[in-house]
Amino acid sequence: MTDRCPPRVVSRSCCVQPGNIHQPTVSHIKQINKRVETITMSASTKSVPVSSSSSSRTTTTTTTTTAQPSAALESSFHSLVDNYQTTTPARVKLIDAFLLFIFVSGVLQFAYRVLITSYPFYAFAGGFGSTVGQFVLLAGLRAQVAPGRDGEFKQVSQERAFADFCAASVVLHLFAFNFLG
Numbered sequence: 001m002t003d004r005c006p007p008r009v010v011s012r013s014c015c016v017q018p019g020n021i022h023q024p025t026v027s028h029i030k031q032i033n034k035r036v037e038t039i040t041m042s043a044s045t046k047s048v049p050v051s052s053s054s055s056s057r058t059t060t061t062t063t064t065t066t067a068q069p070s071a072a073l074e075s076s077f078h079s080l081v082d083n084y085q086t087t088t089p090a091r092v093k094l095i096d097a098f099l100l101f102i103f104v105s106g107v108l109q110f111a112y113r114v115l116i117t118s119y120p121f122y123a124f125a126g127g128f129g130s131t132v133g134q135f136v137l138l139a140g141l142r143a144q145v146a147p148g149r150d151g152e153f154k155q156v157s158q159e160r161a162f163a164d165f166c167a168a169s170v171v172l173h174l175f176a177f178n179f180l181g
Contacts (some may be wrong), residue, residue: 095142099135104132126179133172141165 088096110132113124144153144161153161 007125089147091145092142095138095145101113102131102135102138106135122179126176129174129179130173133176134169137165137168137172 106128109124109128113128118124141161143149144156145158156164
């Protein structure tokens with residue numbers, strides 16, 4: 001038998017097994033203390049009185065609040081937005097805005113189809129297919145134009161990528177127009 005507990009197990013019960021009795025090591029104790037500290041710091045409890053309308057007594061419930069993780073999440077989101085605004089070229093931001101527009105347009109088309117009517121099915125198929133196809137083509141263009149991707153697309157210049165995007169978009173819209181009847 002080994003004289004060390006597995007690193008993923010931090011309870012003392014793993015150290016006391018038949019034929020494998022030993023004291024926990026210092027690393028076990030540090031690991032346990034670190035987990036206890038993170039649990040107590042992340043979950044602060046507070047009492048919230050809740051009154052019931054059917055009875056006259058007040059019930060107290062305990063809820064946990066996670067103020068630190070939400071602050072960390074907010075901080076990371078702000079740093080992500082700041083980094084995007086400072087390092088992303090205007091050309092890629094324009095493509096991202098168009099991607100967002102196409103996504104919202106596709107969601108609205110699908111919601112109309114599900115919630116209101118499906119009568120002109122071929123019109124829905126042409127419009128939604130065009131939206132999905134344009135999104136895929138635009139995502140491919142963004143992958144070719146984005147900075148830092150030069151190693152993957154050495155053979156294709158940005159102008160050639162845009163020309164390919166335009167030609168594929170024309171073909172896509174001809175197929176979509178064919179669905180309209």
